Amino acid sequence: MGLCNQSDGQSGCNRICFVGATRALGVCNDWGWACVGGHEPDRGFCRCIGSGFRILALGPRAALVDGAKDANNRSRADVFATGGNMSVDPKTLAVYNEKAADYAATLDHGGKAGAHLVRFIAAIPAGGRVLDLGCGPGGSAHLMMQAGLDVNAVDASPEMVRFAQSKGVAARIATFDDLDAAGVYDGVWANFSLLHAPREKLSMHFGAIAQALRVGGHLHVGMKTGKGNRRDRLERLYTFVEEVELTNLLRDAGFDVVTTRTGSDIGLAGTNDPWVIMLARKN
Numbered sequence: 001m002g003l004c005n006q007s008d009g010q011s012g013c014n015r016i017c018f019v020g021a022t023r024a025l026g027v028c029n030d031w032g033w034a035c036v037g038g039h040e041p042d043r044g045f046c047r048c049i050g051s052g053f054r055i056l057a058l059g060p061r062a063a064l065v066d067g068a069k070d071a072n073n074r075s076r077a078d079v080f081a082t083g084g085n086m087s088v089d090p091k092t093l094a095v096y097n098e099k100a101a102d103y104a105a106t107l108d109h110g111g112k113a114g115a116h117l118v119r120f121i122a123a124i125p126a127g128g129r130v131l132d133l134g135c136g137p138g139g140s141a142h143l144m145m146q147a148g149l150d151v152n153a154v155d156a157s158p159e160m161v162r163f164a165q166s167k168g169v170a171a172r173i174a175t176f177d178d179l180d181a182a183g184v185y186d187g188v189w190a191n192f193s194l195l196h197a198p199r200e201k202l203s204m205h206f207g208a209i210a211q212a213l214r215v216g217g218h219l220h221v222g223m224k225t226g227k228g229n230r231r232d233r234l235e236r237l238y239t240f241v242e243e244v245e246l247t248n249l250l251r252d253a254g255f256d257v258v259t260t261r262t263g264s265d266i267g268l269a270g271t272n273d274p275w276v277i278m279l280a281r282k283n
């Protein structure tokens with residue numbers, strides 16, 4: 001998807017339209033006149049004219065790049081400051097990039113699988129294929145590999161992915177929105193990652209996870225509990241859920257909830273926050 005801020009060539013009014021191939025993310029910010037050989041929505045970014053044209057990212061699994069910095073185009077807008085329609089919050093990711101080393105040192109599961117990870121691994125067939133969605137520095141993914149599972153891991157933070165890769169994890173940069181696999185995983189481990197997705201996107205993400213799983217596959221999901229959305233002391237943006245809300249989201253996406261556990265822990269921001277963890281099975 002791309003956004004093109006262009007004139008319609010007749011009224012002289014600018015308008016925003018979608019351009020480019022699906023999965024390409026970019027902004028074409030051009031204040032030249034549209035004409036033959038100019039902007040051609042839905043035919044890609046090529047053949048654009050005028051000044052200020054810039055592609056932020058283009059291609060399959062394009063990463064989110066904020067090219068607005070340094071742009072001198074008068075009509076540029078900070079598309080990503082509002083999050084656009086994506087499940088990515090730039091401030092949250094900036095925190096994870098900056099604090100990846102702190103996170104890895106203090107919260108990366110200490111080289112030993114905790115009770116939730118042990119239960120998840122036990123629910124997966126031997127050698128099964130799992131996805132660590134929002135893997136952080138890769139501690140869980142690494143432990144799952146040591147348990148003999150075939151692990152893919154993704155995270156939107158390049159620094160987190162770098163840490164995970166340094167542990168030998170097959171991690172790559174991707175966002176929740178990129179999940180489009182169908183029936184390939186025996187398990188998805190989404191440990192306190194989807195709490196950074198907008199509430200209105202949660203049902204879509206759980207639907208995509210259900211689609212990615214084989215029938216009978218398991219999802220582990222951890223979320224912070226409460227109401228509404230807010231930023232923490234570090235500026236990370238959270239979507240808080242109530243237990244019943246998460247149960248309903250999972251049920252609506254085609255899961256049976258196997259276990260629900262609640263508790264509270266001190267995280268990177270230093271506050272003691274309540275959480276809920278559910279293990280669910282695709283029906």
Ligand SMILES: C[S@@+](CC[C@H](N)C(=O)[O-])C[C@H]1O[C@@H](n2cnc3c(N)ncnc32)[C@H](O)[C@@H]1O
Pocket residue numbers: 087088089092093096107108133134135136137140154155156157160174175176177190191192193194196197
């Ligand atoms: C609290 S950490 C959890 C990391 C890991 N799952 C763990 O258990 O330690 C949240 C992770 O979600 C990632 N994240 C935030 N928004 C994301 C998005 N839209 N797509 C993919 N990952 C995202 C962050 O970069 C961060 O690594």
